[in-house]
Structure formats: C-alpha cells, structure tokens
Amino acid sequence: xxxxxxxxxxxxxxxxxxxxxxxxxxxxxxxxxxxxxxxxxxxxxxxxxxxxxxxxxxxxxxxxxxxxxxxxxxxxxxxxxxxxxxxxxxxxxxxxxxxxxxxxxxxxxxxxxxxxxxxxxxxxxxxxxxxxxxxxxxxxxxxxxxxxxxxxxxxxxxxxxxxxxxxxxxxxxxxxxxxxxxxxxxxxxxxxxxxxxxxxxxxxxxxxxxxxxxxxxxxxxxxxxxxxxxxxxxxxxxxxxxxxxxxxxxxx
Amino acid sequence: xxxxxxxxxxxxxxxxxxxxxxxxxxxxxxxxxxxxxxxxxxxxxxxxxxxxxxxxxxxxxxxxxxxxxxxxxxxxxxxxxxxxxxxxxxxxxxxxxxxxxxxxxxxxxxxxxxxxxxxxxxxxxxxxxxxxxxxxxxxxxxxxxxxxxxxxxxxxxxxxxxxxxxxxxxxxxxxxxxxxxxxxxxxxxxxxxxxxxxxxxxxxxxxxxxxxxxxxxxxxxxxx
Numbered sequence: 001x002x003x004x005x006x007x008x009x010x011x012x013x014x015x016x017x018x019x020x021x022x023x024x025x026x027x028x029x030x031x032x033x034x035x036x037x038x039x040x041x042x043x044x045x046x047x048x049x050x051x052x053x054x055x056x057x058x059x060x061x062x063x064x065x066x067x068x069x070x071x072x073x074x075x076x077x078x079x080x081x082x083x084x085x086x087x088x089x090x091x092x093x094x095x096x097x098x099x100x101x102x103x104x105x106x107x108x109x110x111x112x113x114x115x116x117x118x119x120x121x122x123x124x125x126x127x128x129x130x131x132x133x134x135x136x137x138x139x140x141x142x143x144x145x146x147x148x149x150x151x152x153x154x155x156x157x158x159x160x161x162x163x164x165x166x167x168x169x170x171x172x173x174x175x176x177x178x179x180x181x182x183x184x185x186x187x188x189x190x191x192x193x194x195x196x197x198x199x200x201x202x203x204x205x206x207x208x209x210x211x212x213x214x215x216x217x218x219x220x221x222x223x224x225x226x227x228x229x230x231x232x233x234x235x236x237x238x239x240x241x242x243x244x245x246x247x248x249x250x251x252x
Numbered sequence: 253x254x255x256x257x258x259x260x261x262x263x264x265x266x267x268x269x270x271x272x273x274x275x276x277x278x279x280x281x282x283x284x285x286x287x288x289x290x291x292x293x294x295x296x297x298x299x300x301x302x303x304x305x306x307x308x309x310x311x312x313x314x315x316x317x318x319x320x321x322x323x324x325x326x327x328x329x330x331x332x333x334x335x336x337x338x339x340x341x342x343x344x345x346x347x348x349x350x351x352x353x354x355x356x357x358x359x360x361x362x363x364x365x366x367x368x369x370x371x372x373x374x375x376x377x378x379x380x381x382x383x384x385x386x387x388x389x390x391x392x393x394x395x396x397x398x399x400x401x402x403x404x405x406x407x408x409x410x411x412x413x414x415x416x417x418x419x420x421x422x423x424x425x426x427x428x429x430x431x432x433x434x435x436x437x438x439x440x441x442x443x444x445x446x447x448x449x450x451x452x453x454x455x456x457x458x459x460x461x462x463x464x465x466x467x468x469x470x471x472x473x474x475x476x
Contacts, residue, residue: 076384080381083381084380086380090374092374092377092378092392093396093474094396096473104381104383107383108382108387136472
C-alpha cells in the first residue's frame with residue numbers, strides 16, 4: 001500500500017537518509033529503532049514532507065510522488081494521506097482539545113463545523129478524554145496532550161499514522177496511557193510507523209521492527225526474530241546496550 | 253497672576269466633544285488601514301517573499317526613519333505638486349494616509365516578531381495535516397500572534413490618537429485645531445490647552461482599560 005523507493009535526504013553534505021527502501025502493508029504496525037541521529041525521525045518527516053527529500057519516490061495508494069520534482073499539490077496530497085504525531089505534541093495552543101481534533105476536518109477536508117465537532121467528540125470518547133473537550137492544551141497533562149495529538153492524527157483518516165518518538169517528552173507517569181492508546185489503535189489495525197525507544201512496545205505490538213543506522217535500514221523482521229536473533233552485529237550491539245536497562249519479556 | 257478660569261474650561265468641554273468624532277475617526281481609519289498593511293508587510297517579511305521582502309524593508313526603513321510631521325507635509329503639500337491626481341487631497345485624507353504608512357512601518361515589526369514567536373512545532377503540525385500556508389497563517393499563527401501583539405498594537409493606537417493632533421498643521425479642525433482656535437479667541441492659552449490635554453488623557457485611559465480587558469480575554473486559552 002505504501003512504497004518508498006530509494007529515499008535520499010542530505011543535511012549539508014552528509015546523507016541523513018542514504019537510499020531508504022520500505023514497503024508497508026495496510027494494517028501493518030512497524031516500529032523503527034536505532035541509535036540517535038541515524039535518520040529515523042528524518043524518515044518520518046520526509047514521508048510527510050516536513051523535510052523535503054532530495055530524491056526518491058513515495059507511493060501511497062494511487063498517489064506517487066517523485067521527491068525531486070514534487071509540486072505543491074503533490075505535497076498537500078501526500079500530507080493528507082499521512083498523519084503525524086509529534087514528540088512534543090505540537091497541539092494548537094489557541095484551540096481546545098475538541099477544536100484541535102476537528103481543525104483538519106474543517107479546514108482541510110471542508111467538513112461543516114457540526115459534522116467535524118461530532119466526529120471529534122467520537123474521537124475524544126475513544127481516546128478517553130470526553131470530559132476534556134473544552135480544555136485548552138495548557139491545562140492538560142503531557143499524557144493527555146499527546147492523546148489529543150494522536151486523536152488529531154486519527155481524525156485525518158490518513159493511510160498511515162507516523163509517530164515520532166511519541167513518549168520521549170513525557171514524564172514517566174504519562175507514558176503508559178499513551179502506549180495503551182497506541183496499542184488500542186494497533187488492535188484496530190491502524191497502519192502505523194512508529195519511531196520509539198520503547199522496546200517492549202516494539203516487542204508486544206509491532207508486526208515488523210526495523211533497525212536503522214547511518215541513514216540506512218540495516219536489518220528488519222518480526223520482533224521475535226529481530227530481538228532474539230539479530231543477524232547484523234550493529235543490531236546486536238545496539239540491542240545489547242538498550243536492553244541492558246530496559247529488559248523486554250521474550251514471551252511477549 | 254490670575255487664578256484658573258474654571259468656567260471657561262468647563263465650557264470648552266462640550267465644544268471639544270463636537271470635534272471628538274473626527275479625531276477618533278481619523279485614528280480608527282488609520283489604525284484599521286495600518287493593521288491591514290502591517291499584517292501584509294509582516295507576512296512578507298516572515299515568508300521572505302522574493303522581491304517584496306526588499307521593498308518592504310525599504311518601506312519600513314523610510315517610514316520609521318522620518319518624522320511623521322515631515323511625512324504629513326510631504327503628502328499634503330508636496331505630492332500634489334508632482335502627482336496631478338492628488339490636487340484634491342484634503343487634510344483629513346492626508347492625515348489618514350500619513351498615520352497609516354507611518355504606523356504600519358512600526359506595527360509590521362511588532363507583528364512580525366509576534367508571528368515568529370509562535371511555536372514552530374505548531375506550524376509543522378498544521379502543515380502535517382495538509383493545511384496550506386494561508387490556512388496555517390489564518391487559523392493557527394495569526395490568532396496566537398495577535399495575543400502577543402495586542403498590548404503593543406494598543407500602544408500604537410493610543411499613540412496614533414495623539415498623533416491625529418498633527419492634522420491641525422494641515423488645516424484640519426479636530427480636537428487640537430478646535431482648541432487652538434478657541435485659545436486664539438479667548439487668549440486663555442493655559443486653560444484651553446490644559447483642558448484638551450486632560451481630554452486626550454481621559455480618552456487614552458479609557459482605551460488602556462479596554463486593553464486590559466481584551467488581554468484577559470485573549471489569555472483565556474493559556475490559563476493553567
């Protein structure tokens with residue numbers, strides 16, 4: 001359903017993404033892991049054109065974008081088929097929880113305000129924040145803000161939701177509620193591409209885990225294979241370091 | 253030394269009230285036009301629109317770099333000599349023009365700073381759901397920038413109300429012009445000018461009160 005071919009992104013002279021090839025099936029949950037600064041977030045941001053890749057092709061359904069020659073319409077169309085969840089939530093500070101979720105429906109999808117608000121209410125129910133509809137971001141906890149951020153992405157009905165380290169900015173007490181919501185989405189077979197350092201989430205939820213280093217995909221496979229029997233020494237090395245302070249349950 | 257002629261001062265107040273509408277009208281017209289122009293200039297500066305960016309910088313530099321009085325004389329006395337279609341320009345129009353251009357130059361920079369101050373991640377979030385640059389500005393950035401800019405912009409409005417008094421130099425009979433005429437007739441200069449000073453002061457304090465109320469409302473979304 002989603003096909004990325006030879007995606008390249010450079011900052012200055014160095015390639016942050018050095019020819020990424022990736023296919024994602026509908027309903028697939030993919031977790032991307034790897035050391036900091038290896039292009040994981042950049043990959044997500046390029047798929048949404050928050051960063052403009054220098055070269056490569058991105059295909060989502062019947063939409064095919066040639067990164068080197070992407071026109072404004074291509075970029076808007078691509079963004080409308082991908083939704084993004086930010087590390088720092090990035091909620092619209094001037095809008096309530098309800099309005100944050102409804103905003104895209106009203107402005108981008110041209111829904112009536114009533115229809116958008118009633119959809120936003122449904123989503124607030126699903127993310128367990130029905131009672132916070134009229135709360136502004138400043139009055140919500142980090143966990144609640146991120147759940148609204150996920151709600152905003154859900155509203156877009158995009159083909160894929162891109163999660164860029166969704167729990168990294170959260171105080172530990174809020175991590176669990178955000179992961180629980182992501183797990184709930186996973187059971188609904190929402191297509192997800194998740195960059196995270198939460199190894200147990202990857203272990204429990206992912207259909208496929210991708211290990212990236214140096215702007216390349218080094219190794220990928222189902223979590224059982226990647227965590228229990230990594231083939232590449234770089235993967236083994238990375239896993240040994242992170243799993244030392246973050247053990248996962250091999251039985252799932 | 254004679255004591256203050258209070259009766260004269262009290263009698264002056266109803267006369268001043270007759271000229272208040274013109275003063276306020278010039279300030280309001282100037283403010284609305286200046287806000288529109290300043291917002292456009294600020295967006296040009298923020299987006300660094302090629303070609304227009306340089307012109308904007310030059311505009312801001314000139315209108316901040318020269319006195320308002322000079323600009324008013326330039327529009328009223330100067331321009332009609334070179335631009336034939338301006339021969340009909342009257343003092344009120346010239347004043348509104350001058351106030352608009354002069355204050356737009358200052359306000360553009362305040363608005364630009366307020367726009368730049370809106371958290372960058374919200375811009376990305378708006379773009380990520382497929383908003384266009386225009387939608388992003390209208391729905392997300394400008395409403396938040398407004399909150400930051402309002403105190404400064406209100407100060408400019410207050411300044412603009414006082415600056416309308418310069419219209420008197422173009423032969424416009426507004427608050428200041430009316431006072432000048434009254435004073436010239438009665439020779440009670442101190443009484444006349446202290447009355448008009450108090451008159452301006454009360455207007456400005458009224459606006460400052462409005463400003464505080466407006467700020468409270470704009471900050472609603474940010475209370476924890």
